[in-house]
Amino acid sequence: xxxxxxxxxxxxxxxxxxxxxAFLVLGFGLSxxxxxxxxxxxxxLAEVLRSALALEPWGLSMMGVLVLLGTPAxxxxxxxxxxxRRQPVTAALALLVLAILLAAALAALAG
Amino acid sequence: MxxxxxxxxxxxxxxFVAAIGAGxxxxxxxxxxxxxxxxxxxxxxxxxIQLAIAASxxxxxxxxxxxxxxxxxxxxxxxxxxxxxxxxxxxxxIIGGYTAGLLDGRTLSAIFGLVLVAVAVQMLRSRSRPAVxxxxxxxxxxxxxxxxxxxxxxxxxxxxVRRIPLGAAISVLAGALSGLLGVGGGxxxxxxxxxxxxxxxxxxxxxxxxxxxxxxxxxxxxYYSRGQVDALLAAPxxxxxxxxAQLGARLAQRVPQHILRLVFVGVALFFAVQMLLRAVNx
Numbered sequence: 385x386x387x388x389x390x391x392x393x394x395x396x397x398x399x400x401x402x403x404x405x406a407f408l409v410l411g412f413g414l415s416x417x418x419x420x421x422x423x424x425x426x427x428x429l430a431e432v433l434r435s436a437l438a439l440e441p442w443g444l445s446m447m448g449v450l451v452l453l454g455t456p457a458x459x460x461x462x463x464x465x466x467x468x469r470r471q472p473v474t475a476a477l478a479l480l481v482l483a484i485l486l487a488a489a490l491a492a493l494a495g
Numbered sequence: 496m497x498x499x500x501x502x503x504x505x506x507x508x509x510x511f512v513a514a515i516g517a518g519x520x521x522x523x524x525x526x527x528x529x530x531x532x533x534x535x536x537x538x539x540x541x542x543x544i545q546l547a548i549a550a551s552x553x554x555x556x557x558x559x560x561x562x563x564x565x566x567x568x569x570x571x572x573x574x575x576x577x578x579x580x581x582x583x584x585x586x587x588x589i590i591g592g593y594t595a596g597l598l599d600g601r602t603l604s605a606i607f608g609l610v611l612v613a614v615a616v617q618m619l620r621s622r623s624r625p626a627v628x629x630x631x632x633x634x635x636x637x638x639x640x641x642x643x644x645x646x647x648x649x650x651x652x653x654x655x656v657r658r659i660p661l662g663a664a665i666s667v668l669a670g671a672l673s674g675l676l677g678v679g680g681g682x683x684x685x686x687x688x689x690x691x692x693x694x695x696x697x698x699x700x701x702x703x704x705x706x707x708x709x710x711x712x713x714x715x716x717x718y719y720s721r722g723q724v725d726a727l728l729a730a731p732x733x734x735x736x737x738x739x740a741q742l743g744a745r746l747a748q749r750v751p752q753h754i755l756r757l758v759f760v761g762v763a764l765f766f767a768v769q770m771l772l773r774a775v776n777x
Contacts, residue, residue: 408730460709488589
C-alpha cells in the first residue's frame with residue numbers, strides 16, 4: 385500500500401515539543417534561582433512576550449505553554465499537506481479538526 | 496489562581512521527578528501521565544485541582560507530540576484512523592472542558608472508576624481472542640484496510656478497521672473524560688480500537704498516543720482562557736514528561752504485545768480504585 389510521507393509531521397511535532405521544552409527549561413531553571421512566585425494572572429500575548437524578552441521565568445514558561453498548545457495544530461496542518469494527494473479524505477478531516485480547535489480557542493479567549 | 500507559594504521549590508522538583516515516570520508510562524501504555532500527576536499534585540501537594548488538571552493536560556500534549564513523532568516516523572501510527580477519531584475526541588474534549596466544574600465531582604469519579612473496571616475486565620477476557628481478524632474480503636464503505644511492521648518480529652501485519660461509527664461515538668466520551676479529568680483519553684481509546692475496531696494493540700497504543708495532543712489541546716485552551724494554567728507549575732511537569740516519554744517510546748519497541756496488554760490492565764485497575772476512593776472520600 386502506497387503510504388503518504390510522515391517526515392514533515394513528525395518533524396513538526398518533535399520540533400514544537402523541543403522548542404516548547406527549551407522555553408520551559410529556561411523558565412523552570414530561572415524560577416528556581418528567583419525563589420519567588422511570579423504573577424500568574426496576565427494572559428495577553430503582549431504581556432507574555434514582554435516578560436519572555438525580559439527573561440522572566442513566568443514569561444519564558446508561558447511562551448513554552450503557548451508553543452506547546454500550538455504544536456498539535458501545526459501537526460494537523462502538516463498532516464493535511466502530506467496526505468492531500470494520496471489520502472484526500474484524511475487531509476480534509478485533518479483540516480476539519482484544525483478548524484474545530486481554532487474555533488474553540490477563539491471562542492474561549494473571546495469569552 | 497496559583498499553586499502554593501511557600502512550597503514552590505519542592506513542588507517543582509517533586510513534580511519534575513514524578514513527571515519523568517509518568518511520561519515513560521504514558522508513552523508505553525498510550526494513556527498519558529495525567530492519571531498519575533493529577534492525584535500527586537492535588538492530594539500530596541495541595542495544588543488546586545484545576546491547576547493540576549491544566550498542568551496534566553499540558554503534560555499529555557507533550558507526551559503525545561514527542562512520542563507520537565517517534566511512532567509516526569517508525570510507521571507504527573495508523574494516521575488515517577487517528578484523524579477520523581480525532582474529529583470525535585476533539586469535540587468531546589471541548590464538551591468536557593466546558594462542562595468541567597458544572598457536574599458533581601463525586602459522581603464523575605465514581606462513573607469513571609466503574610468504566611475503568613469494566614475496561615480492565617474486558618481486556619482480560621479478550622486475551623484469548625485473536626487481536627486481528629483475517630482479511631479475506633474487500634473493505635466496506637466504512638472500513639479501512641491497513642498494515643504495519645511488528646517491530647518484535649519484523650513481520651507485516653494486515654488488519655481491517657471495523658465499526659468506525661461506533662468507535663467514533665465512544666471517542667467522544669474519551670475526549671470528554673480528557674477535558675473533565677485531565678487525562679489523555681487513551682484508557683478509552685486503546686480498548687475501543689483494540690477490542691471493538693479490530694486494531695492490533697500496538698497500533699492502538701501508538702495511534703492513541705498520536706491523537707492525545709489535539710484532544711488535550713482542545714481542553715487545555717479552555718483552562719488557559721479561565722486563567723487556570725500556572726506556567727511555573729506546568730514547566731517541570733512538561734519537561735519531566737517529555738524526558739520520560741522518550742524512555743517509554745524506546746521501551747515500547749521492545750516489549751511484546753501481551754506484556755503491554757497486562758500492563759494496561761494493571762494500570763486501569765489501579766486507577767479505578769483511586770477514582771472510586773476519591774468519590775467516596777471527597
